[in-house]
Structure formats: structure tokens, C-alpha cells
Amino acid sequence: MAATITDRLFTTRIASGRLLYKLYFIAFIAGIFSLCYYRLTHIPSDHPILWLLVSLAEFWFAATWVFQQGFRWAPTFHVTYPDRLPSNLPPVDLFVCTADPDREPPMLVADTLLSLMAYDYDANKLAFYLSDDGGSELTFHAIYQASLFAKHWLPFCRKYKVEPPAPQAYFSAENMDVGGGCQSFRRDYDLVKVLLQGNGKDVDVEGKPMPTLVYVSREKRSGHPHHYKAGALNALNRVSSLMSNAPLILNVDCDMHSNNSQALRDAVCFFLDPKEGHRIGYVQFPQSFNGVTKNDLYANGVKRIYEIEFFGTNAHNGPMYAGTGSVHRRESLNGRKFDPNFPIKLEDKSVKGSKNWTELEEKAKELIRCDYEMGKPWGKEMGVMYGCAVEDVFSGLVFHSRGWQSVFCSPERKAYLGLAPVNTNDTLIQHKRWSTGSLEIFLSDYCPWTHGVGRLKLGQIMCYSFYTLWALWCLPMLCYALIPPLAMANGISLFPQVTDPWFKVFASLGIASHIFSLGELMWAKGTIKMWWNETRMWMMKGSSSYLFSVIVIILKSVGISETGFEITSKVINQEALKRYNQEIMEFAVPSPMFIPTTTLSLLNLYCLLQTTPKILEVGLGGLDHLALQLIISGYISIISMPLYEALFLRKDKGRMPTSVTTYSITLAFLVFYLSSFVM
Numbered sequence: 034m035a036a037t038i039t040d041r042l043f044t045t046r047i048a049s050g051r052l053l054y055k056l057y058f059i060a061f062i063a064g065i066f067s068l069c070y071y072r073l074t075h076i077p078s079d080h081p082i083l084w085l086l087v088s089l090a091e092f093w094f095a096a097t098w099v100f101q102q103g104f105r106w107a108p109t110f111h112v113t114y115p116d117r118l119p120s121n122l123p124p125v126d127l128f129v130c131t132a133d134p135d136r137e138p139p140m141l142v143a144d145t146l147l148s149l150m151a152y153d154y155d156a157n158k159l160a161f162y163l164s165d166d167g168g169s170e171l172t173f174h175a176i177y178q179a180s181l182f183a184k185h186w187l188p189f190c191r192k193y194k195v196e197p198p199a200p201q202a203y204f205s206a207e208n209m210d211v212g213g214g215c216q217s218f219r220r221d222y223d224l225v226k227v228l229l230q231g232n233g234k235d236v237d238v239e240g241k242p243m244p245t246l247v248y249v250s251r252e253k254r255s256g257h258p259h260h261y262k263a264g265a266l267n268a269l270n271r272v273s274s275l276m277s278n279a280p281l282i283l284n285v286d287c288d289m290h291s292n293n294s295q296a297l298r299d300a301v302c303f304f305l306d307p308k309e310g311h312r313i314g315y316v317q318f319p320q321s322f323n324g325v326t327k328n329d330l331y332a333n334g335v336k337r338i339y340e341i342e343f344f345g346t347n348a349h350n351g352p353m354y355a356g357t358g359s360v361h362r363r364e365s366l367n368g369r370k371f372d373p374n375f376p377i378k379l380e381d382k383s384v385k386g387s388k389n390w391t392e393l394e395e396k397a398k399e400l401i402r403c404d405y406e407m408g409k410p411w412g413k414e415m416g417v418m419y420g421c422a423v424e425d426v427f428s429g430l431v432f433h434s435r436g437w438q439s440v441f442c443s444p445e446r447k448a449y450l451g452l453a454p455v456n457t458n459d460t461l462i463q464h465k466r467w468s469t470g471s472l473e474i475f476l477s478d479y480c481p482w483t484h485g486v487g488r489l490k491l492g493q494i495m496c497y498s499f500y501t502l503w504a505l506w507c508l509p510m511l512c513y514a515l516i517p518p519l520a521m522a523n524g525i526s527l528f529p530q531v532t533d534p535w536f537k538v539f540a541s542l543g544i545a546s547h548i549f550s551l552g553e554l555m556w557a558k559g560t561i562k563m564w565w566n567e568t569r570m571w572m573m574k575g576s577s578s579y580l581f582s583v584i585v586i587i588l589k590s591v592g593i594s595e596t597g598f599e600i601t602s603k604v605i606n607q608e609a610l611k612r613y614n615q616e617i618m619e620f621a622v623p624s625p626m627f628i629p630t631t632t633l634s635l636l637n638l639y640c641l642l643q644t645t646p647k648i649l650e651v652g653l654g655g656l657d658h659l660a661l662q663l664i665i666s667g668y669i670s671i672i673s674m675p676l677y678e679a680l681f682l683r684k685d686k687g688r689m690p691t692s693v694t695t696y697s698i699t700l701a702f703l704v705f706y707l708s709s710f711v712m
């Protein structure tokens with residue numbers, strides 16, 4: 034297949050203006066060294082512990098800044114040339130996962146599936162596999178109806194070049210041929226059902242071939258871990274190798290529909306490239322989101338990751354595997370190592386010709402049984418890795434350490450559009466899962482600092498360090514949100530006073546890092562308010578999600594708790610949606626996730642109010658030695674405005690539940706009074 038291609042199918046360009054960045058880098062790093070020097074030469078004799086904690090926090094802030102250089106050093110962009118692709122394209126198997134019909138409405142799943150089926154690609158080369166971990170009759174029915182509707186939808190998309198090819202509006206009850214087909218459905222056993230037969234057996238209303246479509250639902254039995262999404266992907270991997278065995282595998286979550294019917298061709302360009310193609314294990318598309326508010330209230334548009342940071346990873350062996358929107362080489366997914374001396378060609382080993390589908394369904398059921406994997410290398414040496422709440426990043430790290438490269442492919446027209454959490458609690462829970470999983474990776478046998486050395490590039494290790502140590506942000510954040518205000522209230526100075534030249538070092542580092550991150554986001558077409566929201570969410574995640582992650586990991590290490598997969602809800606009620614669109618933060622549920630953040634905000638406000646009378650008494654000049662602490666608390670209080678409103682001023686249903694308010698106030702006072710004994 035690839036032998037006939039001589040022209041490059043993609044090219045690479047490094048961002049301009051790097052000299053300017055390097056100058057900034059030198060200035061900033063000089064600032065970090067000065068700060069360290071100041072801390073080491075100014076150890077106070079009366080409060081050494083406070084000094085130590087604040088210094089460690091600053092050290093960790095500096096270390097994460099250093100890791101981030103992996104993303105910032107050389108942003109690298111790829112351009113693909115799909116026009117140069119040969120007509121004989123490699124087959125692709127497409128996996129879609131769903132797990133819970135209440136949190137992931139079947140209509141959404143069907144919509145995603147149909148949007149993918151509309152890819153501009155030879156239908157004979159595509160096979161779709163839907164994993165329904167919820168084993169839901171409703172989902173099955175929706176998919177079955179979708180398979181019928183697809184026979185109308187695909188010709189329609191071809192004719193009118195529909196973009197995005199997701200039929201939401203079209204996929205209404207009137208369009209469906211209701212009834213039939215799924216009466217035999219029972220949910221007490223494994224189910225593999227071929228809904229559309231490829232290779233010309235099933236045709237659309239115009240007589241053109243349909244792709245294959247297979248519904249898979251795994252049996253769950255207690256005592257047999259089903260490994261969540263990773264388990265689902267591995268089950269689909271085996272079923273697909275039996276039924277179609279395409280050399281490429283695309284994975285999309287049910288909450289992300291295709292928004293660009295050409296994107297698959299872009300991905301194929303990387304694998305078929307005559308020069309670099311053989312090194313590439315997977316292509317990762319960005320995750321982009323539908324319906325995120327103008328200023329991205331919860332920072333769930335994750336612009337920073339997918340519109341800034343991931344371009345930086347292209348400079349050193351490519352991005353992390355981020356789950357949805359990724360195309361894998363089956364060989365690398367199945368445990369093969371990359372060996373430059375024995376390049377693996379992207380060969381078409383797919384199963385061809387007419388098939389006995391009933392027989393295949395029966396055989397496939399064996400492959401998805403919950404005890405099938407016992408004693409087999411799945412989840413360890415083969416397939417997506419088990420044992421981690423972020424199976425994607427973990428697996429990507431393993432593929433990278435087996436020598437494969439990845440590429441970040443971000444076409445002009447967004448490849449996928451998905452649903453992001455639309456309230457505070459879901460956001461914090463999602464980040465708890467991500468940061469817990471990330472820390473699990475760092476603590477695993479594949480730790481980038483040990484296993485990664487010699488296998489990964491330095492820049493890659495830095496990027497992985499940044500992500501896998503995310504959860505540890507909570508420690509410096511807690512230090513900075515607790516110690517300076519409490520020390521201030523007790524009259525203890527922890528920073529140089531305004532007239533001290535060292536003050537300038539602290540001030541410049543603080544200002545520079547803020548201006549830089551703002552500039553970066555503006556470059557990615559963000560807004561100032563978006564940046565402010567992002568900063569607030571960063572603090573909330575830091576003091577809540579990340580803190581809980583660290584606690585979960587500690588509990589897990591002593592065997593008290595297990596990490597699971599809390600599925601993000603994709604439904605929202607109308608009233609809450611209205612508030613969301615007005616960019617009013619939603620709390621509403623009495624979630625423990627809120628308590629640390631609200632406590633810290635209250636504490637900072639209280640310490641600020643406590644110190645204000647003193648300021649009025651002696652004038653700002655007299656509090657010169659506490660100026661930086663005042664600024665920190667002032668900053669935390671200003672950014673916490675929406676929290677104070679939710680706690681005390683709002684009357685709507687989205688306000689902070691009284692129980693959270695009570696706990697937080699009590700806790701804040703407790704901490705405050707305890708501190709006066711300790712400090």
C-alpha cells in the first residue's frame with residue numbers, strides 16, 4: 034500500500050519568535066534562582082517551620098514551571114496533504130464507548146455514531162464497534178434505529194456535504210423506522226450483534242455499500258474486574274480483530290461527535306507518510322467542546338492543553354494519548370515495540386470476503402467474556418493498560434516508552450466536538466479522576482523519572498512530569514492559601530517588605546507568570562475573563578480535586594480505597610443550563626468537593642478583614658512587612674467573589690447548599706483559632 038507513495042504526506046514547522054521566548058526564559062529562570070537564594074540566606078530564627086513550608090511551596094511552583102518548558106520550548110505544527118493520498122486507503126476500525134444510559138443519553142450515542150459513519154472514506158474499509166458498558170436496552174434500541182437511519186443519512190451527507198455530519202436535528206422520532214429487529218434482545222449475558230454487514234451486503238437507499246456496525250455489551254460479574262473504558266476498548270480490540278482486523282483503530286467517546294468528515298484522511302496521512310510514517314504509533318486529535326460559554330466558566334474548554342501545550346509535545350515524540358479522538362496502529366496498541374531496523378509496514382491484514390456473521394457473533398462472545406482475560410497479557414503487555422483511572426495517558430506513556438512516536442493533529446476545522454462538564458461539582462470530580470490517575474502513573478512501574486530515562490526524550494519526561502504530578506499542586510497551593518494569611522493575622526512577616534530590593538523579585542515573578550499565561554491564552558483566541566475563570570478553576574481544582582486525589586492515593590496505598598471511574602454526566606436541567614449560559618457558577622449539591630475551597634476563601638477574607646483595622650490605624654506604610662501577604666489574601670478574595678456570592682448572597686437553586694456553608698465556616702474558624710496557638 035505505502036510502497037507507491039513518494040511525496041511527503043505531512044510537513045512540520047516550528048513556531049517563530051522563539052528567540053524572544055528564550056530571553057523571557059532566561060529572565061524568569063534568573064528570577065527563580067534569586068528567589069531561592071533569598072530564601073536560603075534569610076532563614077528566620079523565630080518561625081523556621083513556616084519559612085520551610087512557604088519555601089517548599091515556592092520550590093514546587095518553580096519546579097512545575099520548569100516542567101512546563103517541555104510544552105513551551107518549541108511549539109511545533111504539522112500540515113497534512115490528504116490530496117496526495119492514494120485511492121487505496123487502509124481499513125480503519127472505529128470504537129465508540131458508552132457506559133450509562135442515564136448519564137449518556139442513547140440519542141447522544143447514536144448521534145456520535147452516525148457522525149462518524151459519515152466520514153469521507155470508502156465504506157467497505159470502515160467497521161464500527163459500539164461498546165455499551167451499561168448493557169442498556171435503550172442504548173441498543175437507539176443504535177439499532179441509528180443503523181436503519183444511517184441508510185438514509187449517509188447518502189444525504191454525501192449529497193449535501195453535511196458538516197458537521199451529526200444528525201441531532203434530523204435524528205428525531207419521525208425519521209426512524211420504529212420497531213423490529215431487537216425483540217430478541219436480552220441483557221443477562223454477553224451480547225455481540227452485527228447490525229450492519231459490510232463489504233456490500235448492507236446497502237444504503239442509493240444502493241451504495243454500508244460500513245460494518247457491531248454492537249457489543251460485556252457481561253459483568255462480581256469478582257471479575259471489568260476495567261472500565263480500558264476493558265471496553267480491549268474487548269472491542271479482540272472482537273474487531275476477528276471480524277475486520279483493520280490496521281488502524283480510531284477511538285471516540287460517545288460524547289464527542291465528528292465535526293469534520295475529512296479528519297480521518299488527515300490522520301491516515303501521518304501513517305502513510307513515506308519518511309516518518311513507520312515511527313508513528315498514534316495520532317491524537319484535540320478535544321474541543323460544544324456549548325462552552327463565551328468565557329469558559331469552568332475552564333473545561335481546556336484550550337490551554339489542546340491549543341497551546343500539545344503543540345509543544347510535537348517537538349519531542351508527540352502528545353500524550355488523550356483518549357477520545359485518537360487513531361492507533363493496531364500493532365503498537367497490541368504491544369509491539371518500535372524497532373527502526375525492522376519497520377512495520379501498515380499492511381492491510383483485514384478480514385475480507387463474505388463472512389458468516391452468525392458464526393462470528395458466537396466466536397466474538399467468547400472473546401468478551403469477563404473471564405477471557407484471565408492469565409492473558411491484556412491490560413499489561415497488550416492493549417490499553419489497566420489499573421489506572423486515566424487509562425489513556427498511561428497507555429500513551431507505555432507506547433512512547435516502547436519507542437513509538439505520536440503526533441498531534443489539529444485540522445483547521447475541528448475534528449470532534451464534545452460535551453464538557455457544565456457544573457462545578459462535575460468539573461471537580463472529573464479533575465479528581467484525571468489527577469488521581471495521573472499520580473498513579475507517576476507511582477507506577479512506568480514512572481517517567483525511572484522507567485522513562487533512556488526511553489523518553491528529556492522534553493517528553495518534562496511534559497509527562499507536569500501531567501503526572503498535577504495532583505501535587507495541592508500542596509504548594511494549600512501552603513500559599515493557608516500560611517501567609519494566618520501568619521498575617523498573627524503579625525508574622527514571611528516575605529520581604531516593599532522597600533527591600535528582594536521584594537521586586539517576588540513581585541516580578543508573580544506579575545510575569547500571570548502576564549505570560551494571559552498572553553498565551555489570548556494567543557489561543559481566549560478572552561481576559563476566560564483567563565480569570567481559568568485561574569479561579571485552577572485554584573479550586575488545586576484545593577479540592579488535587580487534594581482529594583492525594584488523599585485517595587494515600588488511602589489506596591494502605592489498601593483502604595480503590596480508584597474507579599466516575600462517569601461524567603452529559604445531561605443538564607433547563608434551569609441550571611440557563612444559569613450556565615449566564616456564566617453563574619453552579620453549586621447546588623452538598624458536595625464535599627466544595628468544602629476545602631470555600632474554607633480557604635473564607636479564611637483569606639476573614640484574615641484580610643481582621644488586618645484591615647490595623648491598616649487603618651497605622652496606615653499602609655506601617656504594614657510594609659506584611660504587604661505581600663495582604664496582596665496574596667486580597668488576590669484570593671477577589672478571585673473567590675463568585676464563591677462568596679454563592680455562600681451568602683444568591684437565592685437561586687444553584688447557590689451553595691447550607692450544609693457546605695456551615696461546614697466551611699466552622700472549619701475556617703477552627704483553623705483560624707488553632708493557628709493563633711501554634712504561630
Ligand SMILES: O=c1ccn([C@@H]2O[C@H](COP(=O)(O)OP(=O)(O)O[C@H]3O[C@H](CO)[C@@H](O)[C@H](O)[C@H]3O)[C@@H](O)[C@H]2O)c(=O)[nH]1
Nearest residue numbers: 130131132166261262265286287355356357422423600601
Ligand atoms: O466503565 C466505563 C466507564 C466509562 N466508559 C466510557 O469512557 C468514556 C469517557 O468517559 P467520560 O465520563 O466522558 O469521561 P471524560 O473525563 O470526559 O473522559 C476523558 O478522560 C478519560 C480518561 O479518564 C478518557 O478515557 C476519555 O477519552 C477522555 O475524553 C465514555 O465514552 C464512557 O462511556 C466506559 O466505556 N466504561
Ligand SMILES: [Mn+2]
Nearest residue numbers: 286288452601
Ligand atoms: Mn467525556
